[in-house]
Structure formats: structure tokens, C-alpha cells
Amino acid sequence: MLENDIMFISIIPSRVRVGIIGGGRGAYIKARSFIYHNCEVQVVARNFIKEFESLSGVEIIQGEYKSEFIEDKHIIIIAVKKGELEEEIIADCNKKSKLFFTLSDFKRGMGTVPAQASLENISFALNTKGGNPKAAVMLKEEVKHSLKDYDIFIGFINNLRNKAKKFHRHKTEIINFIATKDYKFMWEKGKAREVLMLFFPEDVIGELFD
Secondary structure, eight states: OOOTTOOOOOOOOOOEEEEEEEHHHHHHHHHHHHTTOOEEEEESSSSOOGGGGGGGSSSEEEEEGGGGGGTTTTTEOOOOSSSHHHHHHHHHHTTTTOEEEESSGGTTTTOOEEEEESSOOOOEEEOOTOOOHHHHHHHHHHHHHHHHHHHHHHHHHHHHHHHHOOOOHHHHHHHHHHHHHHHHHHHHHHHHHHHHTTTSOOOHHHHHHH
């Protein structure tokens, strides 16, 4: 594995509690992002930039960081400068097995928070190797534009896939068949049902398209 390889995971934001230590620009950007995705967010710092005043949906705690702050959090964002405080928070996170990210230098944490976007049926995230968030945001728009051609098709086969689950004998074959560029081509030609009829029983296809 390459040293700068990363792995993505997907979370259900409404079930995730995020703790942010720091009141500067980086802390504000991360708080805004997590709130937008419906996470529960608390931020602690001695001082906060003015932008926090207009940020709704976040709990602001003005004061010193204490290790108790991270106890009930799933994700910790360390948005303070390099120094003793950052070292203390990192040690606390490691001790309590927290998923944490450091804004001063992403390599000191457990990764980076990726650029992400959603269409109606597709969600995606991306990073650049080496830590370049501005470039990731630029690429996000390019990827989002290219995925628009697939979005309606993915919604269509999602529906078929969910219905196919009850056909234990044919489930795997149907799911594998519909998630291909060849099937997308037939769908675009208006032959989504007809091509499946060539390979699967008529009663099964009838229920898939009911």
C-alpha cells in the first residue's frame, strides 16, 4: 500500500456527534460543513471569529479544552495551532480511540475530511493525495457534472435491485446484469425490460417492472 493512500467510509450524519476544538477560520469551515450534513456539532475555544455568530445549529462552548469534551463525540476536529495543546488533544483522542483530524497538518491526524457532493441518486467524496482541499473542491464540480448522465439510470436500477432481492434464485444474476454499461445502453434505447426478458422468467420481470 502506498504511504499516502486513503480509504473512504460513509456515515449516517444524523447519528454522528462531532467535536471541534478551535474558534478560527478552519474550525468555522468544518463546523459549517458538518452542520450542513445534519451532524450534531459542538465547538469549544477561548475565542471565536465573528462568523460563528451567524452559524446556527451548532453548540458553542467558550472556554478551555478539557478531555471530557471528547467523551461523547464520534469525530474530533483539532483546529488549533501546532503546540502543546494540539499534542494533548491528539493523546486524548488516541487514548479514547476517537476518529480525529488535525487541521495544522493532516498527516498528524487520521486523514482528511473529503470534498463531497450529492445528486438525486448518487453521493460521492474525493480527496487529492498530498492534501490539497482547494483542488479537491475544483474536481468535485467536474465529477458531479460527469455523473449527471448516470444519476437517473442509477435511480432506475436501484428500484429494480430492491425488488430483485426477493427472488432468491435470480437475485444475484439480476443485480449483476443491471449494474453494467451494456444495460445502461439498452435502458437509453428504451429496451430495459425487453433485454431482461431474454435471460430471466417472464413472471419475475413482470414483478420487477410492476
